[in-house]
Amino acid sequence: MRKLLPVAIASLLPLGILGCPANPTAQTKSISLKFAAQMGDTLATCGANFDGLGTTAVSAQLLDARFYVSNIRLINSDGDEVPLTLTQDGKWQTSNVALLDFEDGCGDLGTTETNSVVTGTVPDGSYSGVRFDIGVPFELNHDDIAASPSPLNVSSMFWSWAGGHKFIRVDLRKSDETQWSMHLGSTMCDANGPASAPVSGCAHPNRPTVAFDSMDVDTDTIVFDIQKLFSASDLATDTPDSAAGCQSFSDDVNECTSLFPMLGLAFSSGVCTDDCANQIVFQAESGFDRGRRIFTTARATQGGQVLACANCHSEDGSGNIGPDIRADPIEHLIEHRAPGPHPQGVKFTTLTQAEYDDLHAYLSTNCANDPNCEPFGGHEEHE
Amino acid sequence: MFGSGRKLLAFMSAAGGALWLLAGCPVSMPDAPGTGTTTPYDLQLPAGFPNPIIPDDNPLTVEKVTLGRHLFYDKRLSGNGTESCSSCHQQQFGFADPRVMPLGSTGHATGRNSPGLANALYYSSLTWSSKVLVTFEQQMLVPMFGEDPIELGLTGHEEEVLARFRDDAQYVAMFQAAFPDSRDPINFDNAVKSIASFLRTMVSGNSPWHRAIYQGEDAAISDSVRRGAELFFSERLECHHCHGGFHFTQASTHEGTAFQEGSFQNTGLYNIDGMGAYPAADTGLFKSTGNAADMGKFRAPSLQNVAVTAPYFHDGSAATLEEVIRIYEAGGRNITSGANAGDGRTNPLKNGFVRGFTLTDQERADLIAFLEALTDEEFLHDPRFSEPGPDAP
Numbered sequence: 055m056r057k058l059l060p061v062a063i064a065s066l067l068p069l070g071i072l073g074c075p076a077n078p079t080a081q082t083k084s085i086s087l088k089f090a091a092q093m094g095d096t097l098a099t100c101g102a103n104f105d106g107l108g109t110t111a112v113s114a115q116l117l118d119a120r121f122y123v124s125n126i127r128l129i130n131s132d133g134d135e136v137p138l139t140l141t142q143d144g145k146w147q148t149s150n151v152a153l154l155d156f157e158d159g160c161g162d163l164g165t166t167e168t169n170s171v172v173t174g175t176v177p178d179g180s181y182s183g184v185r186f187d188i189g190v191p192f193e194l195n196h197d198d199i200a201a202s203p204s205p206l207n208v209s210s211m212f213w214s215w216a217g218g219h220k221f222i223r224v225d226l227r228k229s230d231e232t233q234w235s236m237h238l239g240s241t242m243c244d245a246n247g248p249a250s251a252p253v254s255g256c257a258h259p260n261r262p263t264v265a266f267d268s269m270d271v272d273t274d275t276i277v278f279d280i281q282k283l284f285s286a287s288d289l290a291t292d293t294p295d296s297a298a299g300c301q302s303f304s305d306d307v308n309e310c311t312s313l314f315p316m317l318g319l320a321f322s323s324g325v326c327t328d329d330c331a332n333q334i335v336f337q338a339e340s341g342f343d344r345g346r347r348i349f350t351t352a353r354a355t356q357g358g359q360v361l362a363c364a365n366c367h368s369e370d371g372s373g374n375i376g377p378d379i380r381a382d383p384i385e386h387l388i389e390h391r392a393p394g395p396h397p398q399g400v401k402f403t404t405l406t407q408a409e410y411d412d413l414h415a416y417l418s419t420n421c422a423n424d425p426n427c428e429p430f431g432g433h434e435e436h437e
Numbered sequence: 438m439f440g441s442g443r444k445l446l447a448f449m450s451a452a453g454g455a456l457w458l459l460a461g462c463p464v465s466m467p468d469a470p471g472t473g474t475t476t477p478y479d480l481q482l483p484a485g486f487p488n489p490i491i492p493d494d495n496p497l498t499v500e501k502v503t504l505g506r507h508l509f510y511d512k513r514l515s516g517n518g519t520e521s522c523s524s525c526h527q528q529q530f531g532f533a534d535p536r537v538m539p540l541g542s543t544g545h546a547t548g549r550n551s552p553g554l555a556n557a558l559y560y561s562s563l564t565w566s567s568k569v570l571v572t573f574e575q576q577m578l579v580p581m582f583g584e585d586p587i588e589l590g591l592t593g594h595e596e597e598v599l600a601r602f603r604d605d606a607q608y609v610a611m612f613q614a615a616f617p618d619s620r621d622p623i624n625f626d627n628a629v630k631s632i633a634s635f636l637r638t639m640v641s642g643n644s645p646w647h648r649a650i651y652q653g654e655d656a657a658i659s660d661s662v663r664r665g666a667e668l669f670f671s672e673r674l675e676c677h678h679c680h681g682g683f684h685f686t687q688a689s690t691h692e693g694t695a696f697q698e699g700s701f702q703n704t705g706l707y708n709i710d711g712m713g714a715y716p717a718a719d720t721g722l723f724k725s726t727g728n729a730a731d732m733g734k735f736r737a738p739s740l741q742n743v744a745v746t747a748p749y750f751h752d753g754s755a756a757t758l759e760e761v762i763r764i765y766e767a768g769g770r771n772i773t774s775g776a777n778a779g780d781g782r783t784n785p786l787k788n789g790f791v792r793g794f795t796l797t798d799q800e801r802a803d804l805i806a807f808l809e810a811l812t813d814e815e816f817l818h819d820p821r822f823s824e825p826g827p828d829a830p
Contacts, residue, residue: 145695165696200683204695209682214670233789248670297672
């Protein structure tokens with residue numbers, strides 16, 4: 055009994071002294087950074103087929119699309135970087151690393167769960183941009199994954215202690231049923247065999263930085279464009295006796311030399327040229343732009359036919375076959391009226407809350423910009 | 438908050454820590470007051486092994502493990518008294534079976550090769566192709582009571598089998614010790630819980646590979662093993678995509694894992710109709726899901742002790758590790774004659790990472806050396822897992 059006491063006291067210390075700021079909401083601000091995976095203008099749906107990929111216009115099915123982000127910094131009004139303290143959720147986020155996951159188990163090796171948001175806190179204030187690294191920081195990258203917390207223990211995102219994690223994993227199954235993959239991670243690590251950590255480091259870190267110094271961190275979405283990732287790659291060919299596609303190691307020099315610059319990286323050095331500023335794979339899109347994209351790409355079906363909202367309501371939502379819907383808050387429209395006024399059989403694919411928000415931003419902006427459009431119920435704030 | 442913390446601290450001092458006992462430190466508590474106690478079983482996990490997930494309703498105790506070990510080896514746990522679990526899961530073979538497809542107690546073909554049981558407590562799903570059998574308690578009912586195939590053949594013999602144990606004073610004592618709060622502890626539920634507990638103790642982590650990697654014994658593995666490991670973990674061979682992680686399979690779960698990762702693959706062993714068909718006798722995951730894309734998908738097994746668990750694959754259709762590796766070198770298996778003829782290399786449902794590679798003879802020998810370094814001789818002869826003598830425990 056007496057022996058237990060020091061343990062009890064010790065376990066109280068963090069609770070009583072270290073861990074409870076008097077009023078956390080007064081000092082910090084919650085941030086949810088939204089991410090999305092696209093194939094050009096189309097949502098990068100796991101298991102879907104896409105045409106015209108790469109320099110030789112290959113058709114392929116998307117089987118995997120995941121990547122780690124880390125070391126996320128928001129840019130404050132002074133232009134300084136402020137670290138985003140990630141929520142430790144025991145699942146998608148640990149330490150300063152988060153896993154974004156756009157596959158739903160459609161391939162053999164994935165997970166059914168998906169994740170498109172990174173959550174955390176920053177000190178209260180206004181922020182005008184974000185910078186982050188792709189991948190897992192070196193100090194967390196080469197641990198024993200059996201002893202690592204989630205999401206660092208996802209074995210399909212791991213090579214070995216020596217190689218560490220796959221920072222990006224995209225798997226394509228081409229129409230000829232062969233695979234073309236992009237697996238990014240650190241290489242040329244000076245470990246004594248695959249099951250030991252590097253002694254000093256990895257000559258090619260392959261950890262690009264992505265920066266959007268001017269974006270609305272509350273409403274913009276960071277888009278991972280897989281079509282652009284492969285835009286300089288000849289997906290029709292693959293060097294014999296090398297890994298499938300570009301998997302970062304030296305035997306994939308042919309495939310990776312053309313692909314790496316899409317991420318701002320040089321394959322010959324494993325680091326960015328020009329501060330990674332010339333990467334084209336990641337873009338920040340405004341809620342308005344995302345909303346337009348959702349509104350104009352096929353997200354509904356009627357019978358066997360796929361439809362975009364814009365097919366019936368025109369591109370700006372002002373209506374043709376269907377009515378003008380700019381005036382209604384979109385959440386109200388979808389949840390309370392669809393499919394009521396719609397022709398029988400129109401079904402929407404599932405929309406996330408972020409997508410509702412984006413649609414709302416698009417339609418309400420279109421309404422506000424048109425003197426003939428009277429907002430439904432006045433200028434209702436969407437919360 | 439600081440203030441209330443201090444108050445709590447003062448209360449704690451006064452209460453002398455009693456609160457913490459109440460809050461949950463179940464150390465050797467009796468299962469029911471006055472009827473005896475059970476002793477928690479210490480798994481003594483090898484270095485590098487994470488905490489396994491043990492079902493809340495079946496905590497590991499020494500008494501259940503002891504009883505489970507006896508039952509595992511006892512032929513009375515079959516309808517006709519001719520087979521035990523150990524008939525098809527033999528310790529010297531990593532608790533696999535050297536027969537291609539063992540026969541059940543009534544002579545019924547089991548239809549599959551016995552998987553090894555080392556570290557099976559870390560599997561996220563059990564058997565060669567089930568997504569729904571995730572605990573030993575669920576899985577074990579299949580060999581015990583299944584009628585197609587008949588393995589232990591208990592269905593229709595339930596009372597007869599229980600009577601055998603009720604008439605044995607040693608078993609009466611072992612069941613009573615394992616389930617001290619039960620008035621009539623000899624039943625199948627308790628037998629299953631006990632065998633499951635015994636299986637969870639089958640931890641194998643002292644192979645040369647483990648000794649070198651986790652225990653700092655560099656000399657435990659040769660340079661050939663190290664070269665083989667480089668090949669195994671390379672993106673050229675792609676082995677690790679399915680056989681990744683400390684358990685050498687993605688079909689792993691333990692404390693701290695938040696996801697069940699995909700672990701069923703078609704590896705191009707067959708292609709009977711050119712559309713990907715496997716022999717009708719065993720179509721893998723397809724048989725249970727009915728999803729055409731699941732044809733020929735089987736769970737990637739752990740490679741622990743793989744050198745002694747021959748023959749290989751779900752149907753035992755490859756006799757040696759070299760034969761297995763040559764199939765993967767070719768990117769699948771081309772069968773040129775017989776009922777199963779077809780070119781598995783072009784199976785349209787094959788996992789994309791099974792794409793073939795070229796090995797020199799030395800590289801192939803290195804890869805085999807690596808796989809052989811996963812054999813834990815201590816496990817294969819550990820008396821804790823061996824058949825109990827007549828006077829055991």
